[in-house]
Each structure stands twice: as structure tokens, then as C-alpha cells.
Amino acid sequence: MKLATFNINGIRSRLPALLAWLEREAPDVVCLQELKAPDAAFPAAEIDRAGYGAIWHGQASWNGVAILARDAQPVETRRGLPGDPDDTHSRYLEAAVDGLLIGCLYLPNGNPQPGPRFDYKLAWFERLIVYARKLLDSGHPVVLAGDYNVVPTDFDIYNPRSWLKDALLQPESRDCYARLLAQGWTDSLRKRYPDEQIFTFWDYFRQHWERNSGLRIDHLLLSPQVAATMRNAGVDRWVRGEPHASDHAPAWVELDLERLAGDAAEVATKASTNATRAGEVKKTALKKAAVKKAAVKKTAVKKTAVGKASTAKRPTASRKTGK
Template identity: 80%
Template sequence: MLKIATFNINGVRSRLPALLEWLDREAPDIACLQELKAPDAAFPIDEIRAAGYGAIWHGQASWNGVAILARGMEPIESRRGLPGDPDDTHSRYLEAAAHGVLVGCLYLPNGNPQPGPKFDYKLAWFERLIGYAARLHDSGHPVVLAGDFNVVPTDEDIYNPKSWRKDALLQPESRECYRRLLDQGWLDALRARYPDERIYTFWDYFRQHWQKNSGLRIDHLLLNPQMAPHLKDAGVDRWVRDLPHASDHAPTWITVDLKVQKPSAAKKAVAGKPAAKKAAAKTPAPRAQRAKSAG
């Protein structure tokens, strides 16, 4: 059984103790992190390796940043950054093969305030994701798109839509982009597991929203047809949100019963291989070393 998780850490250095506690207790095989808010040199690779994980990361000072962790192995990087806009300097997409699966870790732009240039950038980035995701969907290999999509798909995914109607996360254009992505044939794993329940992944820091369970579902794991039939379970590690100095997100995860492929097989699913090599050359992957068991 393979466990894959996504977690908007909201500052990897300041919330490192919570991250390490979660890795030790829940032991995901693959963990996608967003909002590192740290440049590459500040990524806590030594502590993560000591916890039993290899990692690749794409950092950015003060904002954004994504990482993929793999238990007991080094992820094989296949892409960093979405194709389609060479002038986009935001660290929002990272992709790797690990444990026989191809994983795309993403942090979609928030888009607030809207209307305005930030919302325009959100929609433009979403269009690039939709275009690239079609290639991943049709690759023939098991693929997971995991991350903070900054989209509340429906009114059933938020505690009170009325107070958020002007927010970029609920705009019709944002929701339409998400629907178009799903229409390619991706399975929204958490909603598939809980079709009739309100389940949240994010609670902001205002007005005791965590204490009142006034949440939103914006962290998603999407499975292509080669992965979806193997879904066994999905959930949210709510206890992490209750830790001191917690992120406003909780880790969201799936388990799949998938016959493991060699990492090289999953890596072949990726188009645009030369670009991935070029990106990897800019930020060399950490040297492999023997990782101790995380449980």
C-alpha cells in the first residue's frame, strides 16, 4: 500500500518541528509540500534526510516554493516549472518519479484581490496547467497531481460560501478551470472517497475558524485513469492543524494499492525531458545517501 500526501506547510523553516512530527507519525511514502517560503539554500534537507526521506525542492525567498519528499529513496526529478511561459519566475510546480508513480506537486496562484492582475495570473497559470495535465493524463502511467489548488470546487466544499463570494477561490472562472481539468478524466480522490460529506483541508487564522470547523477544501489529489482504480482510502490529518504554531492547512492524503513499477518506468511518462534536465542542472539534486527508516 502506497500513501501519498500533500501539505501546504506555510513556511518550512518555521514549521519544521510540525513537519517532522507528521512524517514520523503518519509516514507517507510521498509527500508534496507547498509554500516553503524559503530559498533553495535554506531548505532543511539534513533534517528531512535524518527523518528517512530523500527530497527535491524548488524554493523562492519569502514566497511560494514546492518540494517532493520520498520515504527511503531520492525522487527522480522530471520537471520544475510549467511549460508555456518562460518569463514566469514563481516556484509553483515540481514533478518527480518516486515509488513507481509520477507526482506533480503544485501551488496554484491565490488570485486575490480580484479582479486585477493577480487574478489574471491565476487564470493564465491554470490554463497552462490544464494544457500540460492533458499530456500527463494520457501518458499511460500512474500519475497524481497533488497540491494547493486555491480553488473551492463547489459550495459544498466551504463552511459558508456567502462570506467568500468575492474571493478568487470561489469565482466562477476559477471553478470552471477546475471542472475543465477534471473533465480530462482526473479523479478528485478526496471527494470520491467522501461523496456526501463536508470535509475541509484549510482553516484560516481569523475568527476562530479552526475551533469552529469553519473550513474550506482547497488541497486536492487528482488521479489519472491508470491510478484511480487503485484508490483505497483518502483523508485529512486534522491533528496537525491543532499543533502549536500550525499551518492553516492540514495534510491531505490517499492510499493506493498499486503494483510498484521501477522509477524509470514512471519517469518515461514525462514529456519535455530536455527542459527537465536543464532545470535539474541549475539546482543539482542532493546526493543520495542511505536513509534510516521513518517507521
């Protein structure tokens, strides 16, 4: 499976670019962010003709997330990040595809900071950390993919000096990301390129694309069992160089789902074997208990019979009569 995340930055205006990328790269699963369109404006028909089933959670003018699956229909499992019933932003969507649980997220930008937008960013991040822990504890194979709007380290940006006041580089933002990884998630791009700068975003100013002055803010985090199946990861940089491109390029990871299925089958076999052994042990214990109970009952019956026999043989005492 090739699973990608792509901040499309307006799905209606950049639909031709999205369709061209789908045709050329043929990813199996796509997590889209920043649709900037309400549900009714989502181009479902065009995406269906491209061979992809889709679910989406739109919002007028900004935000919005979607999950696409090639020759399949994602099965929605959650809409919206839990933890704040008053949060109306369309930033999280989750679905099951091919045995994987996939969370597509668009984390708040947080600028300008300090201020209410940055406070919201950190609060949303905290909710994600809590929910991500529950996903790990569930034991399901999980991928959390999307635009995290955080540059994890200075190595993930061309030059941090001009971005020091930006919400994407603040210590609080980076701390949240580090705490998320510490739960046991694998950052697939950094795992694949441990010593190489690799970017997913180049803004529209000062020829940042032409100069490769980029940032890495789009991440695919893998739960431990999924990380064990990772074959490759990368960025489709060519998309950023196309006319009228998004300021992001698709990031992706390749997974060996057969291995994941094999691991799941092995776990199931072990569980079945353990259950069979437990059943045999229980049967043996019950059998022993039944034999012991029967022996005790037999002994009790024998004692009762002996007692009755002894009473029957005992001579009757003669009654003395007076003269």
C-alpha cells in the first residue's frame, strides 16, 4: 500500500492538479487537508471517475479533510477529534481501509502567536495526544497522517532564523510533537531519511520553491505494528513545481500489508492455540475434580453401609424382670 498525505490548499481550484497526481502516482490511500469547501462542493463525481472512493468532512472557505481509497470505499470510524464538543472546525476524519485505521488530520496553524489562535493550536494538540494514546492502546494498526503545522526540529527547515516567531517552530508546538512520538509512533519520513533534509512545504514568497527553502510539516506517524511493515517513504516533489500548485507536496509511505496480515494471523493462531490449551487444562481439571468427587461420594456410601451393617449385628440387651 502506498499511503499519502497532501494539503491540497483548495480542492476545487486545484482539482486538475490532484487528478493528474492520482493518475501518475496511483496512491492507494490519500489523506487530504485544507479542502476549503463545504460538503456539497466536494468533487465526489470527479474523484469517483478517477477510481477512488471517498469520505470527506468539509467546511466553507477553510479547513476540511478527506480520505480517498483506490478501488475501494473508506469505512468512516470517526468524524472530528474528541475532547471538545464545542469545536466546529473540520480538522479530523478517520476511516478503516484494508485492515488499517487511518486518521487524517489538519492541525491548527496557530498564527499569530501568542494569542487565542496559538492557544487553540496547543489545546487541539493536547486532545490529539490523548486520543492517539487510546488508538495505540486499542491494539489496531494505525496511521496518523496529515498537516501537523509543526516543524519538529531545526533540521526540518531550510533556515529557522526568519521563522523564530512563527507558531510552527515554537517550543510548545515542538514539545507536543515530541510527546506524541514518545508514545511509540514512528515518523516515517525521518525514519527513512535520518540524516537528510527533506521538505514537504515551500511557501509562495521569495522564490522559496525555486531555492528549495522548505519546511517539513506534513507527517505520517505509524503505530509500532505498522512501522514494522514500512518499505519506503518519500515526497512527490514534482507536484509542487506544477502550474498553480499547492504550497505543499504529497508525502507518502509504502507498507507491506501482507506482512501485517501475516503478523495478525500469527497473533490469532497463538491466541487460538492458547485458548485450546486453556480449554484442555480446564477439561483435565474438571475431570480430576469429578473423579475426586465420585471417590469421596463412594467412600461416604461405603461408610454408611458399614455403619448400618454394624448396627444390625449388635445383640439386643435382655430386659431384667423383678420377682
